[in-house]
Amino acid sequence: MENRNNLFVYTYGYRIEEADLCRLEMRSLFGKQSETDLLFSEIDVHPDRSPFMRERLEVLYQGERLEDILEQVKQIQLGEATFKVIFLKMNDLTAENKIDFEGQRAIERELGVYIEGEADVRKPDRVFGILTWGGRWYFGNYIKSKAVWLAHMQKPRSYSIALSTRIARAIANIAIPNPVGIKAIDPCCGIGTVLVEALSMGMNIVGRDINHFIIRGTRENLAHFEYETDAVCGDIADISDHYDVAIVDMPYNHFSNTTPEAQFSLLQHTRRIANKAVIVTADPMDELIANAGLNILDRCTTRKGSFVRQIIVCE
Known part of the structure; x- marks a missing residue:
C-alpha cells in the first residue's frame, strides 16, 4: 500500500x-x-x-x-x-x-x-x-521507536561531563538531517559519543582528538558497538580534507587548558575544513564565531544537571 x-x-x-x-x-x-x-x-x-x-x-x-x-x-x-x-x-x-x-x-x-x-x-x-x-x-x-540510543549508554569508556547519548544523537541529527552523500567530521570527538550515535544512523563521519589517551577510549567504544570509522589522534590544524559538516564539542575544564585564542583557532579551522558546523559550547562564543567568519543560523541550549551547553548551527 x-x-x-x-x-x-x-x-x-x-x-x-x-x-x-x-x-x-x-x-x-x-x-x-x-x-x-x-x-x-x-x-x-x-x-x-x-x-x-x-x-x-x-x-x-x-x-x-x-x-x-x-x-x-x-x-x-x-x-x-x-x-x-x-x-x-x-x-x-x-x-x-x-x-x-x-x-x-x-x-x-x-x-x-x-x-x-x-x-x-x-x-x-x-x-x-x-x-x-x-x-x-x-x-x-x-x-x-526502539530507542536505539539506550543501548549506547553502557560504554566501556566514559566520563562525567561527556554528552549524553540522547543529546549526542540529537546533535548528529541537527548536523546531518539527511545523511545521503554527506561527509562529516568530529574533530574534537572525545570518547566518541557523537560518533557512535551518528554511525548507528548510517552517517558517514570520522573522528579526531588531540588527546592520545582519550582517542584510545574512542576506539574502544566504537569497537564495543562494532562500528568502524577513522578515529585518529591529531590536531584540527593538521586536517587537509574538506567536509560537508563538522560537529565541534569545544574542549573545557580539566580535560583542556583551552584559552579564548585556542577556541578562536578551533573555530577558524572549523570554517576552513567544513561548509557547515554545529558548535557545542559551555562558554559564550558568539563574538568568536562571528570573528572566525561563521554565520549563526539556529541555536538552542540544553542542560545536564547544572551544566548548561549551547548548540549553535553555523555556516
Whole structure:
C-alpha cells in the first residue's frame, strides 16, 4: 500500500530541559517545529533516529469521522499476512470527548473487522495505527521507536561531563538531517559519543582528538558497538580534507587548558575544513564565531544537571 497522502505524523516525548533541543532537532529534520507533542510532515524520517520521537504514523487514510476511516480500510487486503491496530494515545480531545481505555480497544476491534486479514495482537506482520487530532481521524502504518540510543549508554569508556547519548544523537541529527552523500567530521570527538550515535544512523563521519589517551577510549567504544570509522589522534590544524559538516564539542575544564585564542583557532579551522558546523559550547562564543567568519543560523541550549551547553548551527 502506498502513502497516497504523502503525510507522516510523529509523536514526541522529552524532558522539560530538553524541549529547546528537541525543537531544534525538529527544525533541522522537518524545517519547522511543533509547539505540541505531535508533528505533521511530508518528510519521511524513521522514528528510531530521534531520541525524542515515540511513534510514527504513515497516513494511508483520513477523514472527518471515524466512519470515514472504517469505509476506507475495507480497501486493505493482506492475504495471509496478520495485523494489529493500535489507538495512539496522543490526541487533542476535550475532557468531555475523551475516549477511555475500553473505547479505544473497541475502536481497534471495529477497525479490525473491516480489514480483510487475520488479526494477531502478539506478533503481527503489519501494525496499523489510528489517531484523532484537530477534528480529523488518521489511519496508517504504525512504527514505534526502539530507542536505539539506550543501548549506547553502557560504554566501556566514559566520563562525567561527556554528552549524553540522547543529546549526542540529537546533535548528529541537527548536523546531518539527511545523511545521503554527506561527509562529516568530529574533530574534537572525545570518547566518541557523537560518533557512535551518528554511525548507528548510517552517517558517514570520522573522528579526531588531540588527546592520545582519550582517542584510545574512542576506539574502544566504537569497537564495543562494532562500528568502524577513522578515529585518529591529531590536531584540527593538521586536517587537509574538506567536509560537508563538522560537529565541534569545544574542549573545557580539566580535560583542556583551552584559552579564548585556542577556541578562536578551533573555530577558524572549523570554517576552513567544513561548509557547515554545529558548535557545542559551555562558554559564550558568539563574538568568536562571528570573528572566525561563521554565520549563526539556529541555536538552542540544553542542560545536564547544572551544566548548561549551547548548540549553535553555523555556516
